[in-house]
Amino acid sequence: xxxxxxxxxxxxxxEGLCSKGDWCGETHVQKTTFFVQELLGVPLGFQxxxxxxxxxxxxxxxxxxxxxxxxxxxxxxxTYGAQLVPTKQCGYIQGLYPKTMAKYxxxxxxxxxxxxxKRVVELERLGTAFFVSNRLEEGKAVYxxxxxxxxxKPHIPTEKARDAVREVDRIVSAxxxxxxxxxxxxxxxxVRIMRTEQRRQ
Amino acid sequence: xxxxxxxxxxPIHVFVRLDTEERxxxxxxxxxxxxxxxxxxxxxxxxxxxxxxxxxxxxxxMELASRVFDVIxxxxxxTDRIRSLLEPLVSSAKLQYWRRxxxxxxLCHDVGHLPFSHAAEKxxxxxxxxxxxLTRQIISSNAMKSIWNSITPPxxxxxxxxxxxxxxxxxxxxxxxxxxxxxxxxxxDAFGVDRMDYLLRDSHHTGVAYGKFDHYRLxxxxxxxxQSNESEGLQEPAxxxxxxxxxxxxxxxxxxxxxxxxxxxxxxxxxxxIHLMDxxxxxxxxxxxxxxxxxxxKMTDNEVSAALREAADAEDKPGxxxxxxxxxxxxxxxxxxxxxxxxxxxxxxxxxxxxxLSERYDKDQIRHDRYRQGSGAPDFPIKMRDGRIVSSLxxxxxxxxxxxxxxDRVFADRSIFDNAIKWxxxxxxxxxxxxREEAGNG
Numbered sequence: 001x002x003x004x005x006x007x008x009x010x011x012x013x014x015e016g017l018c019s020k021g022d023w024c025g026e027t028h029v030q031k032t033t034f035f036v037q038e039l040l041g042v043p044l045g046f047q048x049x050x051x052x053x054x055x056x057x058x059x060x061x062x063x064x065x066x067x068x069x070x071x072x073x074x075x076x077x078x079t080y081g082a083q084l085v086p087t088k089q090c091g092y093i094q095g096l097y098p099k100t101m102a103k104y105x106x107x108x109x110x111x112x113x114x115x116x117x118k119r120v121v122e123l124e125r126l127g128t129a130f131f132v133s134n135r136l137e138e139g140k141a142v143y144x145x146x147x148x149x150x151x152x153k154p155h156i157p158t159e160k161a162r163d164a165v166r167e168v169d170r171i172v173s174a175x176x177x178x179x180x181x182x183x184x185x186x187x188x189x190x191v192r193i194m195r196t197e198q199r200r201q
Numbered sequence: 202x203x204x205x206x207x208x209x210x211x212p213i214h215v216f217v218r219l220d221t222e223e224r225x226x227x228x229x230x231x232x233x234x235x236x237x238x239x240x241x242x243x244x245x246x247x248x249x250x251x252x253x254x255x256x257x258x259x260x261x262x263m264e265l266a267s268r269v270f271d272v273i274x275x276x277x278x279x280t281d282r283i284r285s286l287l288e289p290l291v292s293s294a295k296l297q298y299w300r301r302x303x304x305x306x307x308l309c310h311d312v313g314h315l316p317f318s319h320a321a322e323k324x325x326x327x328x329x330x331x332x333x334x335l336t337r338q339i340i341s342s343n344a345m346k347s348i349w350n351s352i353t354p355p356x357x358x359x360x361x362x363x364x365x366x367x368x369x370x371x372x373x374x375x376x377x378x379x380x381x382x383x384x385x386x387x388x389x390d391a392f393g394v395d396r397m398d399y400l401l402r403d404s405h406h407t408g409v410a411y412g413k414f415d416h417y418r419l420x421x422x423x424x425x426x427x428q429s430n431e432s433e434g435l436q437e438p439a440x441x442x443x444x445x446x447x448x449x450x451x452x453x454x455x456x457x458x459x460x461x462x463x464x465x466x467x468x469x470x471x472x473x474x475i476h477l478m479d480x481x482x483x484x485x486x487x488x489x490x491x492x493x494x495x496x497x498x499k500m501t502d503n504e505v506s507a508a509l510r511e512a513a514d515a516e517d518k519p520g521x522x523x524x525x526x527x528x529x530x531x532x533x534x535x536x537x538x539x540x541x542x543x544x545x546x547x548x549x550x551x552x553x554x555x556x557x558l559s560e561r562y563d564k565d566q567i568r569h570d571r572y573r574q575g576s577g578a579p580d581f582p583i584k585m586r587d588g589r590i591v592s593s594l595x596x597x598x599x600x601x602x603x604x605x606x607x608x609d610r611v612f613a614d615r616s617i618f619d620n621a622i623k624w625x626x627x628x629x630x631x632x633x634x635x636x637r638e639e640a641g642n643g
Contacts (some may be wrong), residue, residue: 003548003549004548004635005571013591026577026578026580032421044577047372049368050376051368051376051381052373052381052437052439053428053437060605061575061576062573062575062576062577065573065575065605066573066605066607068605069574069606069607070544071541074595075578075602077594077595077601081592081594081595082580082592082594082595089545092545094546096635096636096637097638098229098638098639121436124437128488146453152375153378153437154378155436155438163356173507
């Protein structure tokens with residue numbers, strides 16, 4: 001996917017997160033983009049590693065900085081940290097790519113619906129729990145995955161890690177249902193979800 | 202000084218002190234090679250003083266890394282909460298081990314650089330390779346391992362690799378929070394000493410004073426802090442500063458901004474980098490540098506400079522034209538540059554201009570230079586005098602409003618320049634208009 005199409009999708013995601021929650025900072029975007037790409041299969045091409053507050057992509061961070069340089073995002077202060085605010089220019093860029101927007105609108109909407117409005121600390125836990133469930137301990141029991149979360153991020157208490165793993169399982173199930181609905185409607189399905197489904201069978 | 206210690210005079214840090222094991226790294230072939238790698242590639246063609254090398258920079262990074270380590274691990278700087286999250290902080294033996302690893306990693310962090318540093322890297326290595334991968338290969342080589350193993354206790358080469366290149370460039374390795382913080386000391390976006398040293402050193406040698414900042418004050422105020430003091434906030438430890446260090450942190454970020462604008466992205470410096478890359482592509486076997494250790498160690502700026510001179514004088518030598526552009530100062534001229542008005546229409550306007558010109562003229566007469574600043578907004582925790590932890594972006598308008606450096610330029614050969622710029626100016630709107638998708642079901 002070329003850079004401007006990616007910019008159109010990212011800014012749409014950020015708009016959704018801003019409308020759902022009271023603010024949207026870089027951590028919100030990092031974690032939700034991880035779900036958009038890895039769970040819903042939107043081919044954004046970012047490489048995520050386990051780093052600051054869970055899954056993190058240096059490429060995405062650079063891209064968010066570039067979007068500020070291009071006048072598509074602005075930084076505004078808030079109580080802790082700064083929020084990313086899409087500018088009016090985003091509508092123009094999104095308008096250049098109606099097919100791309102239509103193709104992935106539903107996937108972005110799903111992530112906004114399920115993760116929008118969550119606090120950064122919750123997104124850190126959910127992102128880490130999904131990273132562990134999807135890449136490190138796939139198919140393992142809840143307590144094994146929760147222990148791995150705590151091992152990787154010692155500041156996350158075990159009980160919170162267990163809650164996060166269960167919530168991730170719920171989101172994955174909902175994503176599978178969403179994918180089936182999308183296929184019924186003749187829309188994009190999502191590669192990752194298919195993989196997740198196969199693992200479960 | 203006791204027999205086990207050695208001193209090197211340095212224009213930035215006055216003295217850099219190292220022990221005998223560190224001295225053996227300094228004496229090793231990979232490190233000695235850095236005496237022949239310019240820190241700023243061909244920048245000396247624009248700023249004549251910029252002839253310094255990666256050798257002294259690497260020593261400076263080691264010196265600053267251990268200064269930072271000593272400050273942030275000092276018992277009075279560490280809270281019980283942080284101690285409970287970072288286990289090596291409670292063991293003096295572990296602290297000693299990691300201090301040694303950090304200094305070695307700092308010393309070795311640039312050993313994988315290709316001739317003329319960054320200028321030559323892009324597209325000049327086989328797929329999947331970069332200078333960080335070469336650095337890791339050298340650190341884990343048998344010759345270097347014999348040094349790591351001779352130390353008591355022996356140093357694990359993988360620990361040195363992790364800290365030398367950081368999580369971004371060692372995605373195959375798992376980093377603990379402690380290792381992440383130590384890697385941040387060297388290569389971190391906010392307070393990495395690699396950047397601190399190169400800003401100070403490049404500023405000194407280029408004569409561009411913008412790069413200076415109060416690094417003494419900044420380092421003294423660095424702390425390991427949670428991202429937030431709220432019980433439901435982010436608790437993962439990260440490098441931050443005490444409130445008293447905020448202005449020196451701002452000065453560092455401003456220094457970075459000005460040095461990028463004035464030196465690193467100077468248009469003539471950038472086009473010389475491009476001409477050098479063009480030359481290397483024609484001159485090198487199969488257009489790439491060797492990733493074999495022996496081949497890498499043999500290749501320095503000296504070999505490339507000699508080849509440049511030879512090629513510039515002989516029309517039949519590979520890369521003749523590009524060598525002449527560099528040595529004859531016949532570099533391409535800047536024809537188009539990123540500007541706020543065009544970006545409103547097409548954020549990739551430079552690419553559009555480049556494509557249009559490439560269709561109209563010989564491709565070899567046009568070059569596109571696109572570089573966007575990496576790293577995010579400078580968001581790090583600050584410990585206020587009343588004990589609260591706040592974000593740097595909350596209390597510093599300077600950091601919040603710091604411009605992002607972005608380069609999007611098109612250069613043209615002098616022979617077509619006047620004609621080409623006239624054509625672009627006459628057809629600008631049409632040239633930069635972005636492609637649109639037709640509406641329809643995806």
